[in-house]
Amino acid sequence: MSTSLTCTSLSFTWPDGTPVLDGLDVAFGPGRTGLVGVNGSGKSTLLKLIAGELTPSDGTVKVAGDIGYLPQNVTLDTALRVDEALGIAARRAALHAIEAGDAAGEHFETVGDDWDVEERALAALGELGLGHIGLDRTVGEVSGGESVLLRLAALLLRRPDVLLLDEPTNNLDLYARRRLYAAVASWPGVLIVVSHDRELLELVDQIADLRSGEITWYGGNFSAYEEALAVEQEAAERMARVAEADFRKQKRELVDAELKLARRKRYGQKMWDQKREPKIVMGARKRAAQESAGKHRILHEEKLAEARERLDAATEAVRDDDEIRVDLPYTAVPPGRNVLTLQNLEPAYGARIDGLLDLRGPERIALIGRNGAGKTTLLRTIAGELAPVAGEAEAHVPLRFLPQRLDVLDGELTVVENVARFAPGATNNRIRARLARFLFRGARADQRVATLSGGERFRAALAALMLAEPAPQLLMLDEPTNNLDMASVRRLTTALASYEGALIVASHDLPFLKSLGITRWLLLEEGELRETTPEEAGNPA
Known part of the structure; x- marks a missing residue:
């Protein structure tokens, strides 16, 4: 078969003059391609250029067929009904009108040949584990992970010729990830996926390695790529x-x-x-x-x-890819010290915690559960961002929370300016010295946050958290590995392993959690927070 997607002399530069791609030539044919590269190499930018979300500074993108694009950060209007998010609301309404006896011609024109659209939509939702949602609920009633799957379901219904996925397993629980793996494995057309999820990259047919503005091809899946x-x-x-x-x-x-x-x-x-x-x-x-x-x-x-x-x-x-070097402040907590107390806590949504739950000393807690169980809500309540319906959450030491969406950063400010907001007493030289350890050196530290890649935004947010005053003795991280390349995940693991304070990490990344020396596993399930084991966590029902 002929090539379906071609980029010729493709260049892109951000408005502030930061170059990303310069004269890239690449062609993608049928099959599943894993697009890999270190954070900031331009992977997400390339997908946006192909999808038409960005306009190239120079060069062209030619696509034979329809494009479907799942961005890294899915945002859907919370007021939309599910059928509207799936793009079938008009056809569904016309079908219902015809079934009710309204034989107006415009209804038949709207339906066309798609008489089973409702059944196909429900089947697509069912394939992704969203059968319980229904077509009449609003997007605001589903979790972040479910909204990713909902967007994917809309793409599956469209069946585009070219499917672009940017970090699709971010925010997905183990159940949802397995649904997505099945969808990727059975995709018949051109598929390009950017991901740091090793299990997902094992399903591709070839790897395209974007490095220094050029792509090198490797046949086979991620394991074959690593060997080569x-x-x-x-x-x-x-x-x-x-x-x-x-x-x-x-x-x-x-x-x-x-x-x-x-x-x-x-x-x-x-x-x-x-x-x-x-x-x-x-x-x-x-x-x-x-x-x-x-x-x-x-x-x-x-x-x-x-x-x-x-x-x-x-x-x-010889590859010498920089990795973030996280120097955590001295934050040792004595084993018997009370760090956090939750008493009869009832967050606005999610699991109620009956009785008393204490976190003492340098405990390391993994918070797990399905999408929509309320993990993020619980963390935000503990951090004081949300008021509880009942009960109380009291931190007894300095606490810092790194949210999943990294919305602690102001996109219009530079990296240096953002970090300075959290540490007003730190000198500019000290901030820049610390940012260099997070790979923001020289002019990179003066970039506007809005122009950063997902992984770069994480590094900037983590730097802001680490430089904050006072230094945190309780760290709470919500899906911290979502936007990191594998080298950065390894470095983050090493840094957190040496951290001497208390730690609460909400994550669906079991290998990452197991590498942290977790001392307690807490599962949020059906409105209840209970102790579990890593074995049970790795085998969802």
Whole structure:
């Protein structure tokens, strides 16, 4: 089959002058493609350009067929009914009018040949585990994860020729993820997915690695990509060692040659001073020596320059992707210290906590549960952002909450300005030094937050939280790995493993939770908060 999607000389620069893509040429054919790359490499921007959400600075995007796009942050009007969100409200209303005996021609025109649209819509919802929602409820009644699946259901009903998915498993619980995996595995057309979800990337047919504005293709799924990359990197590191050894050799030879030339020059000057030979002979010999010395020096300098080029090329081939380095403030909490007390707490939505729940010392709590169970509501209530219906939540130590939507940041301010809001007593130099550890160096720290990628926004929000005054002794994180590449997840895991305060993490990412040394697993289910085990958490019914 012919190529379905082609990008030619595609370039894009943000209004503040920050370049993202410059002359990218790439073509996507039928099959499932995993688009990978470090945070900020331009993956989401590329999908937006293909979907028409952004206009390229230069170049073209040509698509043979219809495009369906699921953005990283799904926002739906909460007042919409489910059938409106699915795009079938008009056909459904026409069908109901006809069934009620209204034979107006416009109803038949609206329905067309789609007489089973309602059944197909309910089937699509059922396939994604949303059969309980129904078509007449409003979007405001569904959870964030359910709204992602609802948007996906709308795309499945449309059956576009090209499907673009940007971090589709963000905010999805284990049940919903498995529904999405099944939909991806059975997709018949062109599919491009940006994700850090390893299980999802195991379902693709090929990997497109976006790095330094260029795409490199790897056949097979993510495991095959990692194996191929490991072989490439081993060869690249070997070439870099050889090139470095050659460069050092050329530097030594240049130094040796210059020493020899210096000795010859001193000898020639001595002969000139002593006038042991006729002046015309000594002059000719001096000119010849200078000419020979010049050629000798140029030869060695050229060899050194060539060795430098080979070393630079070999070094560039070795990946040294920056990872965030999180220096957490000293926040040790004694084992017996009372950190948080929840008493007969009833949040505005979700599980009621009967009796007393204490968090003591440096406990590490994993908060799990299905989409819509009320995890985010509970965290926001503890953080003081939402008032409880009844009961109380009292923190006994400084607390910081990193929300799922990262809405602690002002998109119109720069990264530096955002962090300064949380630490008004910190100097500009201190803030910039800390931001450098989060990969915001130099001009990157002066970027407006609105122009950042999802992973970059997370880094900026985490930096703001860590620099906040006073330093947090209780950290609450809501789906912290949603927008991070795998390298950043590893670095975050290392940082949190060394954190000496108390920790509450709401996440659907079980491998991440298990890496944190969780001491208590709490499950929100059917209005009840109860203790569970990692084994039970990993096997949802």
